[in-house]
Amino acid sequence: MRVFPVSRPLRSPARTVRPVTGVDLEEVSIRYGDVVAVDRLTLHVPAGRVLGMLGGNGAGKSSTLRAIGCVNAHSSGRLTVEGFDLATPDGADAARATVGYCPDIGGLIAQATPDEHIDLLASLRGTRSRRAVADELVERFGLSGVRDRRAGTFSHGMQRRLSVLLAVLAARGVLVLDEPFDGVDPSGVEVTVSAIREAAEAGMAVIVSTHLQQLLTSACDEVAVLVKGRLAAQGPSQEFGGPEGERRYAALLRSDVVEAVA
Amino acid sequence: MTGLSREVTQGLAATVRLSRLRAQVRTAQARLRARVAAALAVCLLVLAAVAGDLVSWAARHATAGSPVYPYLVGDRAISVPAALGAVLAGTLFAPITGAAAQAQFPDVDLAGIRPSRLYRYFDGIWNSVLSPVGLSPLLLLVAAASLATSDGRGRAPAVIVALTTWLCAMLVMALFAWTIELTRRRWAARLRWYLAGVAGLVVALAVLLDPAHGRTVLGLAEILQHLIRGGAAGSVAGLVGGLAALVVVTAAVFVAGLLVCRRALVLPVPVERVRQRTGSVSVPVSPSWALLTMLVTTLARTREVRRPIIMMIGVAMPMLFAWIHYSRGDPTSMLASVTMVVPLAMALGWGVNVFGVLGGAVTLLLAQPRAWKLLIRHVALIQLAASVVLGLVLMVVAVATSTMAWSVLPAYTAGLLASSVIATGLSLRYAVEKPHRTRLTGRGDPLVPPIVGMGYVIRIMLTAATTGLAVAVVAGLLPWLAAVLCAVVALTAIRSWRRISSRWADPTYRSGVAALVGAV
Numbered sequence: 001m002r003v004f005p006v007s008r009p010l011r012s013p014a015r016t017v018r019p020v021t022g023v024d025l026e027e028v029s030i031r032y033g034d035v036v037a038v039d040r041l042t043l044h045v046p047a048g049r050v051l052g053m054l055g056g057n058g059a060g061k062s063s064t065l066r067a068i069g070c071v072n073a074h075s076s077g078r079l080t081v082e083g084f085d086l087a088t089p090d091g092a093d094a095a096r097a098t099v100g101y102c103p104d105i106g107g108l109i110a111q112a113t114p115d116e117h118i119d120l121l122a123s124l125r126g127t128r129s130r131r132a133v134a135d136e137l138v139e140r141f142g143l144s145g146v147r148d149r150r151a152g153t154f155s156h157g158m159q160r161r162l163s164v165l166l167a168v169l170a171a172r173g174v175l176v177l178d179e180p181f182d183g184v185d186p187s188g189v190e191v192t193v194s195a196i197r198e199a200a201e202a203g204m205a206v207i208v209s210t211h212l213q214q215l216l217t218s219a220c221d222e223v224a225v226l227v228k229g230r231l232a233a234q235g236p237s238q239e240f241g242g243p244e245g246e247r248r249y250a251a252l253l254r255s256d257v258v259e260a261v262a
Numbered sequence: 263m264t265g266l267s268r269e270v271t272q273g274l275a276a277t278v279r280l281s282r283l284r285a286q287v288r289t290a291q292a293r294l295r296a297r298v299a300a301a302l303a304v305c306l307l308v309l310a311a312v313a314g315d316l317v318s319w320a321a322r323h324a325t326a327g328s329p330v331y332p333y334l335v336g337d338r339a340i341s342v343p344a345a346l347g348a349v350l351a352g353t354l355f356a357p358i359t360g361a362a363a364q365a366q367f368p369d370v371d372l373a374g375i376r377p378s379r380l381y382r383y384f385d386g387i388w389n390s391v392l393s394p395v396g397l398s399p400l401l402l403l404v405a406a407a408s409l410a411t412s413d414g415r416g417r418a419p420a421v422i423v424a425l426t427t428w429l430c431a432m433l434v435m436a437l438f439a440w441t442i443e444l445t446r447r448r449w450a451a452r453l454r455w456y457l458a459g460v461a462g463l464v465v466a467l468a469v470l471l472d473p474a475h476g477r478t479v480l481g482l483a484e485i486l487q488h489l490i491r492g493g494a495a496g497s498v499a500g501l502v503g504g505l506a507a508l509v510v511v512t513a514a515v516f517v518a519g520l521l522v523c524r525r526a527l528v529l530p531v532p533v534e535r536v537r538q539r540t541g542s543v544s545v546p547v548s549p550s551w552a553l554l555t556m557l558v559t560t561l562a563r564t565r566e567v568r569r570p571i572i573m574m575i576g577v578a579m580p581m582l583f584a585w586i587h588y589s590r591g592d593p594t595s596m597l598a599s600v601t602m603v604v605p606l607a608m609a610l611g612w613g614v615n616v617f618g619v620l621g622g623a624v625t626l627l628l629a630q631p632r633a634w635k636l637l638i639r640h641v642a643l644i645q646l647a648a649s650v651v652l653g654l655v656l657m658v659v660a661v662a663t664s665t666m667a668w669s670v671l672p673a674y675t676a677g678l679l680a681s682s683v684i685a686t687g688l689s690l691r692y693a694v695e696k697p698h699r700t701r702l703t704g705r706g707d708p709l710v711p712p713i714v715g716m717g718y719v720i721r722i723m724l725t726a727a728t729t730g731l732a733v734a735v736v737a738g739l740l741p742w743l744a745a746v747l748c749a750v751v752a753l754t755a756i757r758s759w760r761r762i763s764s765r766w767a768d769p770t771y772r773s774g775v776a777a778l779v780g781a782v
Contacts, residue, residue, distance in 0.1 A: 032774075071628045071776060073769035092769065096631040103629075106622020106780035110702075111563040112556060117626075119545035123552030124630040148542055150563070166626070 021047035021082055022205040023068055023174055028077035030063045030229075037063040039229040040077065045205040047173070050196055052220030052237060053209040056253050060229035061209040062104045065178045068207060069101030082173040097125060100171025102163045104178040104209070110152030114143050114162055117151065121170055134169055140191050141165045156183040161191075168195050175199045175206045181215060193219045213249055217241035225252050270520065273380030277388055280367060280381065299717040303397055306720070310405040311421055314412035342490065343483035345406030346427070347585065349399040350479060353431045354461070355578055356395045357439035364389050364708060383523040387436050394719035395435070400428045407490060416494030419501050423489050426505060430512040437519035440526055447529040462581075469585070476585055553633060554640050560620065561644065566702045566709060567611050567619055574607040575652050583660055596660040597674040601734055602727035604653040604678070605685035606719070609726075613645045613689030614718050615709040618700040622780040628772060638766045642690055642759075649682035673737035676744060680751045681730025685722050687758035692718060694762050697775050 023045040030038040038060040045051045053061045066072035067079060070092050079086045081095040101107075109117060118138070122128045138144050141161045146154070151162060164180045180192050196219050199206050210216050216223060217237040225233040225240075232252045240249060288296065309316075365385045390396045407424035411417045442454045469476035478484050485504075492500035543559050545552045561567050583596050617624050627633045654675065661671055698710050708715060729751060737744035765771055 066773065066777075069629050071625055072773040075770075089767075089769075093631050096629060099629070101629045103622075103625045103780070106624075107626045107629075109556065109560060109623040109626065110621060111560045112623075113540065113542045115542040116545055116556060116559070119542075120552050120556050121630065123545055123547055124549045124633050126549070128547050148540060150540060170630075 021173060021203070022049070023082075023207065024078070024080045025064075025068075026078040028064075028067070028074050028079050030060070030067060030072065031075040037229055038067075038074075038226075041226075041229070041231055043224060043231065043234075045207055047205050048200055048203050049222065050200045050206040050208065050220040052216035052223045052240075053207060053226065054211075054213060054216060054223060054240070054249060055209075055226035055232075058228075059226040061226055062178055063229075064226070065101070065176050065207060065209055066103065068174070069099055069103070069176045069178075070096045071101065071103070098171075098173035099176060100167035100169065100174070101176045102160075102167035102178060102180055104182070107163045107166075108151040108159055111150055113148050113150060114138060114165075115147045117162065117166055118169065121166055125170060127169075130169070137165050137169055140195075142187065142191070157185055157188060160184050161188050164192050164195070168199065171199060171204060173204055175204050177206070177208045179210055180208060181210050181212055189215065196220075213240060213246060217245065225249065227252055227255060266520075266524070269378055269380045269524070272378030273382075274384050276377035276381035277384040280377065280385070281388065284367075295714075295717065299720070302720060303716070306397075306401055307404060310401045311408050311417075313405040314408035314410070314417065315414065317409060318412045342406045342410050342487050343477055343479055344591070345402045346483045346486060347476070347479045348402055349428070349431050350482070351578070351581065351585070352395065352399055353435045354438060355573070356390075356435055357442055379527045380520065380524060382527060383436065383440070383520055386439060386523075387432060390432055390435060392716060394716050396432055397716055398719075399431055400425075403428050403431075410487065410490050411494055416490065416496075419493030420490045423486065423493065423501075423505065423508070426508045426512065427486065430508060430515060433512060433515040433519055437515055437522060440519055440523040444522055444526040444529075447526055447532055466584070549632065550636055550640075553627075553636050554643070557637075557640050557644055560623070561612060564619055564702060566707055571607050571611040571648075574611075575604055575656065579603060579656055580659070583663065587664060593660070593664040593666045594670060594674075596664065597657055597666075597670065598677075598731055598734065600653050600656045600660065601674060601677040601681050601730040602723070604656065605649045605682045605726055605730070606722055608645050608649045608652075608682075609685040609689035609722055610715065610718065611709070612648075613641070613686060614692045614715075615698050615700060616641050616645075616690075616693045617697045617775055617779045618693075618709060619702065620779065621700075621702075624776045625780045628776050634766070634772060638690070638694075638763060641693070642686055645689065646682055646686045649685065650679060653678040653682065670738065673744070674734045676737045676748060677730040677732075677734025680733040680748060681726045683751055683755045684726035684729055687755050687762070688722055688725060689718075690762050691758065694765055694775065697779050699779055699781060 023043070025041050025043040027040045027042055028038060029036065029040055037058075041060070041064060043051070053064070055061045063072060067074045067086070068081060070081070070086060074086065080091075082098045084095040084098070085091040086095055109120075112120070118134045119128070122130065122134070138147060141164070143158070143162060143165065146158065151159060154162065160180060160183055164177060167175060167177060175196070177192075177196070181189050184192065193215070196206055196208060200221070208216065208220060217240050220237045223233075223235065223237045223240045224231060232255065233248075239245060285293070285296075365382055403424040404421055407420035408417065411420045442457075445453045445457065468480055472478075472480055489501060489504040489508075492504065540563070543555060545555055579600065582599060585591075586593065586596055612619070620627075624637075627637050657671060657674055657678065660666070661668055696714075698714070700709055701707060702709075710718065729747070733744055733747050733751070736747060
């Protein structure tokens with residue numbers, strides 16, 4: 001059974017850009033009062049590709065992913081998801097229908113069971129007919145034994161699995177996973193990595209953030225490193241693998257002045 | 263004993279230090295709000311202390327036929343027995359809901375500091391005093407003492423008696439709360455419900471057997487009235503003796519509470535039997551109904567939301583009805599209390615920090631198409647519908663079990679609608695503009711910090727409850743004026759809704775709310 005539908009551009013009057021799939025950030029900044037979390041970030045994640053995001057704490061990864069997940073608003077610049085401009089309310093709403101987003105923290109209804117989460121999201125997105133796919137995902141993510149348990153009683157790892165499952169189920173063109181491996185056991189990591197690869201093969205743009213560098217390099221096609229809200233480096237994932245890649249990443253994290261990648 | 267006194271000193275010092283810490287971590291705006299709330303509370307206290315003079319002045323200008331006359335000096339005026347009865351009911355009722363033993367900080371946050379164990383006792387009392395649980399009985403007792411000395415003679419001693427009674431009531435509440443905690447830790451959590459049931463039956467039996475049917479609060483109100491009258495008559499010896507006895511009782515209750523608290527805190531916290539498995543509800547296909555269903559399910563499954571609402575509406579209100587009925591009080595005061603209490607209970611138990619209750623779910627919902635619009639509408643709808651439906655049910659019960667004519671119901675229903683609309687609008691404004699991160703552990707944690715809750719109660723009572731009561735009273739006397747009042751309420755509600763929805767429509771603002779409440 002196909003977990004991900006083949007990604008096709010949606011027809012919508014809210015689309016302001018010619019059918020361009022994937023995620024585009026042009027000079028995007030995100031500010032919280034006086035604090036600049038993301039500073040003129042430019043990135044492009046085309047359909048069918050997986051971008052891994054690396055960076056220290058407070059580098060702006062989660063802020064960027066929250067904006068792409070249509071939860072946060074960006075302060076300036078142009079951010080489009082599947083061609084929908086997130087600066088307009090209609091564009092943001094249309095984009096939400098295409099993005100499956102797993103936040104780094106929370107993202108679950110503590111009092112609801114996995115089944116209730118799945119049904120609620122399916123109702124809100126008009127995808128109730130995909131129940132069989134949901135059942136298969138529940139099985140794969142090892143949640144079939146806890147379908148009638150409240151999410152608030154889950155361990156941290158189980159909550160992450162459910163959160164990733166919901167994002168995978170919701171994704172129609174873009175999959176955004178923020179710290180999906182945090183607290184997850186090896187079998188959960190394996191399922192998550194395979195879900196990421198399947199999403200890319202189905203033509204989705206996938207963005208994953210984590211601190212587990214080696215895992216990221218094996219799961220992603222490309223890696224972007226953020227330092228102090230700016231893009232410090234970007235390149236094929238192989239460049240960030242192995243001891244040499246680790247040294248390069250460590251040097252980037254230590255750097256005070258970042259030369260933005262053109 | 264030396265060990266106990268050392269523990270007491272350390273506990274008291276820890277409470278002072280933690281209070282200072284809490285004050286330091288507040289923003290300048292929050293500090294200002296706390297100061298405004300404190301000033302407002304002092305003003306209300308002064309107003310309560312001079313209530314006797316105000317009523318005397320109003321009564322001189324009111325004729326016996328005037329509709330306000332019974333509320334000033336007649337059978338509907340506030341009295342010492344009524345005030346004492348209400349205070350005692352609250353004193354015994356509040357600890358069952360989980361109030362009265364709450365700490366300023368969750369235990370887990372203090373794991374690295376490990377303050378002296380008894381700080382929890384002083385923390386609980388301090389939190390109660392700063393919350394509506396402590397402020398409302400203080401105002402009620404001082405107002406009753408002032409009204410009992412409306413000619414001005416013996417006012418100061420009467421207020422001193424009221425203050426001492428209030429202090430005693432606060433300590434009785436702490437003792438009761440820690441006794442419940444001790445039974446929970448020593449035996450079983452369920453035992454407190456059996457104890458509460460037995461205590462309720464004993465009180466009900468005592469009221470039935472009492473020749474005065476509880477009108478004198480089983481003789482306690484007579485003692486208090488005797489003290490106040492003694493002060494007014496200039497009997498210094500009687501007043502001092504009575505006050506000394508009251509102080510001794512207060513001190514004994516304080517020590518008893520301290521010992522029970524110490525005994526309880528020595529025991530480990532029992533593992534909560536959280537109901538992990540639950541039947542999944544059937545989520546409708548329609549997006550709007552699906553979200554509504556899940557919000558109602560969350561309300562019903564969150565103990566901190568569910569319990570105070572049930573206790574207030576399902577237990578306290580029927581008990582109040584029974585007391586009014588058996589003490590042969592004014593039956594319409596049942597309806598008046600419904601217009602005030604039910605919208606307030608729904609606002610405090612759900613509306614004022616609904617996004618804090620939902621926590622991380624807000625992020626999930628904001629990432630779904632159209633859900634942010636539905637979310638705010640449904641939250642308002644649930645609060646309004648629950649306030650009106652539960653209030654109407656209680657009103658029908660009140661009329662059916664009393665001598666009231668059914669014709670009084672429409673006026674009070676209008677009042678209930680008005681107070682529900684205003685309480686919903688106000689609490690939604692608080693939820694959107696002042697969200698609070700809250701960690702609900704299933705052990706009666708508050709939805710908002712106590713001092714914030716106190717401010718909310720005062721503001722909701724002053725606006726929603728008084729407007730609802732005004733509409734209900736006016737509707738029975740001058741229907742055209744009630745219609746004008748209702749129109750004003752409707753216009754205010756529309757304006758308030760526009761303000762809230764325009765703020766919520768701002769994605770930057772929304773994301774700020776989600777980030778704040780979701781970080782638990």
